[in-house]
Each structure stands twice: as C-alpha cells, then as structure tokens.
Amino acid sequence: MQFETVINLCQQMRMTDETWIGILQRAREGDCSELDIQEIRKLILTNPNCDVPDFDNPPWNNAVLVTPRNSVRAAWNRAALRKHCAKTGNILYIVDAEDTVGDNRQNGI
Secondary structure (H helix, E strand, C coil): CCCCCCCCCCCCHHHHHHHHHHHHHHHCCCCHHHHHHHEEEEEEEECCCCCCCCCCCCCCCHCCCCCCCCCHHHHHHHHHHHHHHHHCCCCCCCCEEEEECCCCEEEEE
C-alpha cells in the first residue's frame, strides 16, 4: 500500500539457493517472516552479520550503483573518487562553492 509502482515477480529465473527462493517467494506474497527479514538485512553492508564483498576485485570492482537516493549516489561517488586518487596518486582537490538560485543564496560544496 506504500508503493506507487509494484512489480510482480512471477517466475524464478536464476536463483538456485533454496533459502533465497523461499524468501523471494514469501516476499512476492507479502508474507515475509522475521527470519526472512533478518536474512535480507544481512545484505546491508553496515550490518555486522554482512559478508562484505571484496570491492577491489571482479566483479565488484567494476560494479555500477543504481540508487534512487541522491545521498547514496553522492557518498558512493566520494568514496570512488578517493579510491581512484589513492590508486593513481592524483591529488584530490575539494573546493567550496556558493551556489545561487534567483535571489536565494545557498551554501554548497
């Protein structure tokens, strides 16, 4: 009821893990258990129970982030830029800017 767009997943295409097949099926039916939620939360990188991938090696080192959240995109880009500078030896310059929109002044970076 909280979503404007709903996508119904009707057919399992690539999943072979029986645990995740069950979690996804229950999610499709809106019938997730507390154990399902705990398992899903293990995918959150900041969760101590998350098996964090090695982002320095394939396939993760070339992964593209798709997110509807501007703050996540900005954080990902900052981290990627710092990593790139560390790897290449380039200097990272951060310059504060003052943006204006019409008569309104907004401080930004």
